[in-house]
Amino acid sequence: MTLITKTSDLKAFCERAAKSPYIMVDTEFVRETTYWPQLCLIQVGLADEAVAIDPLVKEMDLQPFFDLLQNQHVIKVFHSGRQDVEIFYHLTGQIPKPLFDTQIAGMVCGFGESVGYDVLVQKYAKVSIDKSSRYTHWAQRPLTEKQLTYALGDVIHLRIIYEKLYARILEEDRLHWLQEEVDILTDPRTYMIDPYDVWQKIRVRTPRPRMLAILREIAAWREITAQKRNIPRGRMVRDEVMIELAAASPRTASELGRMRGLSSSFIEGKDGKIVLELIEKAHALPLEDCPQVKKEGASPPGASALMEMLRLLLKIKAEKYHVAPKLIATSADLETIARSPDPQVPALEGWRREVFGNAALALKTGKVAIGIKNHKITLIPLE
Secondary structure (H helix, E strand, O other): OEEEOOHHHHHHHHHHHOOOOEEEEEEEEEOOOOOOOEEEEEEEEOOOOEEEEOOOOOOOOOHHHHHHHOOOOOEEEEOOOHHHHHHHHHHHOOOOOOEEEHHHHHHHOOOOOOOOHHHHHHHHOOOOOOOOOOOOOOOOOOOOHHHHHHHHHHHHOHHHHHHHHHHHHHHOOOHHHHHHHHHHHOOHHHHOOOHHHHHHHOOOOOOOHHHHHHHHHHHHHHHHHHHHHOOOHHHHOOHHHHHHHHHHOOOOHHHHHOOOOOOHHHHHOHHHHHHHHHHHHHHHOOHHHOOOOOOOOOOOOOHHHHHHHHHHHHHHHHHHHOOOHHHHOOHHHHHHHHHOOOOOOHHHOHHHHHHHHHHHHHHHOOOEEEEEEOOEEEEEEOO
């Protein structure tokens, strides 16, 4: 077992790794008290070697590893790698490429939604993972041998999983399915947050345009400030408090002081003053520039019944192709197809259209029906 704590050792390892066609990568991090995840350990596996890199060593220069992540001749294999990729993107401004994600590959190969690493290890490596160290505080030092063994297990078994899944994907001619999903994972826009869009993720029961304008301003300020201070959003202002601020719309320090969920230091300090200024800014907006409340239009006749038929069609297609239903279409996709005269959803693009989208549109337009044939549910052409 190797723990790399010197830049010279890291450089030597990365030179060896650069000769491999692929490497397995995982990270351990903490982010309970920060906005940005704190990278605490990097695990890298080769065909015959696995190491842990300690990024918390002050003298450690991670540049040799960052260069390896950008080596176009070496595939970087992750499992459920979105957070790992986010960490490296935040640290370097670059996304590891080329990339393979075994969780996505598992979904493409029919292992269900968000298949766990332990499931794939059991399937392909025939071993069970000891999870007793999964709640380790990875920022604490020194790490025990047991903790390092656990961490390295996340890349040691990843090699055989990658090889088996990749071979199966090639055999079933689904590499383009996988690539469409990986393209999302490696798109910088996936990790970019527009502060003025954050409010849309906050659920408001009885929204009004002016209220939403206030919420938009406060949520954007919270996002920007939390990033600068590197603290969790909720430690700035909780979502429910922002909703109350937007609804009550306090205009003075006295009114702000009567709000629940805000500390006296917040109310009396710079943050409280800024919030009042943001509320005034939102009130000064013309009503047409405020976020508009989406009105639910009348559903077309038969939309609810069509939704049920689309769910059944999705089940049929998922079983036929042995792929997770969620990977083909989401509930939102189905609803849009059922209710919109011109649906524009991922389920009607790329490989999803081949597998499901064309049949869904044919079902919607009455060109096919769902029936029973030879004791099996199937599609029956009507034209």
